[in-house]
Amino acid sequence: xxxxxxxxxxxxxxxxxxxxxxxxxxxxxxxxxxxxxxxxxxxxxxxxxxxxxxxxxxxxxxxxxxxxxxxxxxxxxxxxxxxxxxxxxxxxxxxxxxxxxxxxxxxxxxxxxxxxxxxxxxxxxxxxxxxxxxxxxxxxxxxxxxxxxxxxxxxxxxxxxxxxxxxxxxxxxxxxxxxxxxxxxxxxxxxxxxxxxxxxxxxxxxxxxxxxxxxxxxxxxxxxxxxxxxxxxxxxxxxxxxxxxxxxxxxxxxxxxxxxxxxxxxxxxxxxxxxxxxxxxxxxxxxxxxxxxxx
Amino acid sequence: xxxxxxxxxxxxxxxxxxxxxxxxxxxxxxxxxxxxxxxxxxxxxxxxxxxxxxxxxxxxxxxxxxxxxxxxxxxxxxxxxxxxxxxxxxxxxxxxxxxxxxxxxxxxxxxxxxxxxxxxxxxxxxxxxxxxxxxxxxxxxxxxxxxxxxxxxxxxxxxxxxxxxxxxxxxxxxxxxxxxxxxxxxxxxxxxxxxxxxxxxxxxxxxxxxxxxxxxxxxxxxxxxxxxxxxxxxxxx
Numbered sequence: 438x439x440x441x442x443x444x445x446x447x448x449x450x451x452x453x454x455x456x457x458x459x460x461x462x463x464x465x466x467x468x469x470x471x472x473x474x475x476x477x478x479x480x481x482x483x484x485x486x487x488x489x490x491x492x493x494x495x496x497x498x499x500x501x502x503x504x505x506x507x508x509x510x511x512x513x514x515x516x517x518x519x520x521x522x523x524x525x526x527x528x529x530x531x532x533x534x535x536x537x538x539x540x541x542x543x544x545x546x547x548x549x550x551x552x553x554x555x556x557x558x559x560x561x562x563x564x565x566x567x568x569x570x571x572x573x574x575x576x577x578x579x580x581x582x583x584x585x586x587x588x589x590x591x592x593x594x595x596x597x598x599x600x601x602x603x604x605x606x607x608x609x610x611x612x613x614x615x616x617x618x619x620x621x622x623x624x625x626x627x628x629x630x631x632x633x634x635x636x637x638x639x640x641x642x643x644x645x646x647x648x649x650x651x652x653x654x655x656x657x658x659x660x661x662x663x664x665x666x667x668x669x670x671x672x673x674x675x676x677x678x679x680x681x682x683x684x685x686x687x688x689x690x691x692x693x694x695x696x697x698x699x700x701x702x703x704x705x706x707x708x709x710x711x712x713x714x715x716x717x718x719x720x721x722x723x724x725x726x727x728x729x730x731x732x
Numbered sequence: 733x734x735x736x737x738x739x740x741x742x743x744x745x746x747x748x749x750x751x752x753x754x755x756x757x758x759x760x761x762x763x764x765x766x767x768x769x770x771x772x773x774x775x776x777x778x779x780x781x782x783x784x785x786x787x788x789x790x791x792x793x794x795x796x797x798x799x800x801x802x803x804x805x806x807x808x809x810x811x812x813x814x815x816x817x818x819x820x821x822x823x824x825x826x827x828x829x830x831x832x833x834x835x836x837x838x839x840x841x842x843x844x845x846x847x848x849x850x851x852x853x854x855x856x857x858x859x860x861x862x863x864x865x866x867x868x869x870x871x872x873x874x875x876x877x878x879x880x881x882x883x884x885x886x887x888x889x890x891x892x893x894x895x896x897x898x899x900x901x902x903x904x905x906x907x908x909x910x911x912x913x914x915x916x917x918x919x920x921x922x923x924x925x926x927x928x929x930x931x932x933x934x935x936x937x938x939x940x941x942x943x944x945x946x947x948x949x950x951x952x953x954x955x956x957x958x959x960x961x962x963x964x965x966x967x968x969x
Contacts, residue, residue: 444841446832639828642788643889644818645845646811729810732791 444640445633445650447657452628456621456658456716457665463618464666464712467611468673468705472697474607475704479696481600485593492570494518494527494558497583510581511556517576518560523568530557555583615715622719626654630727637728647728655721662716666709674705739763739799740897740928741787743954746796748782755794756782760954762947764930766896769923771939772932773957774949780932781825783949784899787930788822789813801896818846821895821927823903827886829874835861835885836870842893860888864918880907887915891922898922900931904938912938 447453494514498507511529518527535557536549543549562568574586630637637650741764748757756779764770772780785791786798789805798805800816808816821842829838836857843853861867864884874882887903898919904912916931916938923929930947933939939946946957 442837444830444833444837444844449832635828636830638790639830640841640845641814642790642817642822643842643845643893644814646814649845732789732810 443653443657445629445636445653445657447629447633447654450625450629450632452625453657453661456625456661457668459621460618460662460665460712460716461669461672463614464669464709465673465676467614467712468670468708469676470607470610470614471705471708472673472677472701474604474611475698475701476696477600477603477607479698479701481597481604483696484600485597490562490564492560492562492568492573492586492588494560494577494584494586496556496558496581497585498553498555499583507556510584511558513581514558514577514584517580518558518573521568521573521576523563523566524560524573525563526561528559528561530559532556615712618712618715619719622658622716623723626658626720626723627727629654630724638731641731647725650728651721651724654724655717658720659713659717662713663709666712666716669712670706670709673708738766738802740766740768740801741930742797742799743786744797744799746786746793746798748779748786748791749794757786757793758951758953760796762954762956764897764928767923767926767928769920769929769942769944770931771942771944771946772930772949773934773939773946776934778949778951780949781901783947783954784822784901784930784932787897788820788899789817818842818893819896821890821893821898823883823886823890823898823900825901825905827874827882829882829885829889831874834871834873835866835877838874838885839888839892841889846893857888857892860892864888880911883907884911884915887918891918891927894922894925895927898927898929900929902933903931904933904935909937913941916942 496507496510496514515527515529518524532550532554535554539549539554540547570586570588574588577584577586640650741762743760743762746757746760747755749755760783772783774780782791786793787800789800792798792806796806801819803812803816805813805816830841833841839861840853840857843856858867858870861870864887866881866884866888869877869881874885877885883903883905884907887900890898890900900919903915903919907915912935919929919931920942948955948957
């Protein structure tokens with residue numbers, strides 16, 4: 438289909454010659470934007486799963502209670518947690534671990550051991566189960582003085598909202614890139630129709646159907662769309678690889694490309710094909726619409 | 733005089749104007765029977781090209797009825813026009829060849845548009861180009877041809893599909909008398925095979941050599957004239 442001879446010298450049109458460059462640039466941008474959307478999507482899922490899999494019980498120090506009394510309250514909290522359906526495990530975080538977590542903020546010389554630090558119980562939820570977090574929180578407060586439960590809900594919700602906003606913006610950008618491509622194709626095709634008006638008129642007068650003329654435009658548009666699209670796609674994928682390499686060299690999680698899943702690659706690779714199809718359809722639609730107005 | 737149902741072309745009180753301009757054709761009524769041969773004559777600006785445009789379906793009339801091969805073109809849809817146009821061969825005054833295509837591809841165009849077999853196309857086009865004396869220019873672009881050669885390419889393109897109706901606008905305008913006569917004999921040959929022919933021309937000498945009828949246009953109206961005898965008929969049959 439791509440190698441068919443054409444009755445219209447479309448490849449000579451200045452507006453058409455620029456089409457592969459425009460499509461290439463659009464596919465390049467779309468590939469990068471889509472990569473960001475896919476990474477953020479994975480990141481959202483990972484973070485969401487990580488955070489919803491655990492809740493934290495904190496037990497504040499009450500006056501000058503002894504270590505033994507404090508330990509009893511911790512054990513009671515663990516017992517209460519494990520009695521709650523949907524909780525897989527509960528582990529008291531040793532005081533030295535808590536101290537180690539605080540050390541970077543308080544400094545090495547701070548008397549962390551002397552501080553009245555609360556005790557922390559890390560509660561692991563059973564995957565895919567529903568836990569009555571509010572009920573557990575109420576029971577803890579009622580039965581254990583100074584105990585409270587943090588399910589990270591507020592922080593998690595804000596984070597997930599932020600990541601979803603990034604995804605929406607990325608998808609909108611992809612849509613805008615698509616719309617820009619369609620607009621460029623429409624103008625290039627209209628320009629082609631105007632330039633080749635005489636030839637199209639002759640084709641009509643010797644019996645060519647609108648589809649015959651449209652086929653020539655769409656075949657040319659598809660060829661140019663694929664040419665520009667694959668160039669843009671290769672450029673986009675190479676850019677991702679360079680960013681990943683650079684980020685790993687700097688040892689930063691600026692662009693966590695390791696989060697790419699296997700199905701992401703065919704999605705990214707399909708961008709030039711989808712772009713070329715959009716280009717082809719836009720050219721065909723534009724030509725048929727314009728020809729319908731001819732006698 | 734003519735069976736209206738079997739007519740190739742029938743005009744009935746046809747008027748035509750371009751946009752909001754004056755009528756270039758007024759109350760034109762005539763009928764062309766199958767396998768007829770007519771010269772279309774008249775002074776410049778009489779409306780010969782407009783009449784031809786209506787016949788090769790480039791325009792629709794502003795009023796009246798134009799019927800081609802028994803189909804009222806004022807009523808049929810755009811989708812039905814290509815099938816009718818494939819039965820009409822046109823030699824344009826300015827040739828309208830595709831400048832980026834070779835002589836061969838220009839002549840092959842109607843067959844390709846109709847979805848013809850490429851092997852058959854090659855055979856028929858080569859044969860026709862040999863007949864019109866252009867076998868050596870088969871791969872040339874139109875820009876390398878003389879006016880007369882271009883005209884022969886245009887004629888070959890018009891007749892390659894064995895049209896039922898052949899319309900030619902000044903087809904002998906750029907060729908010498910010998911070639912003009914040869915082209916007219918080609919048209920007569922096609923006419924003998926059943927094609928109706930209408931040739932718009934100013935060439936009185938050429939017209940006088942043939943005994944075909946004339947459709948004479950003047951001031952937007954039309955009348956029949958019989959060649960040789962100088963008689964005039966009423967235009968409406």
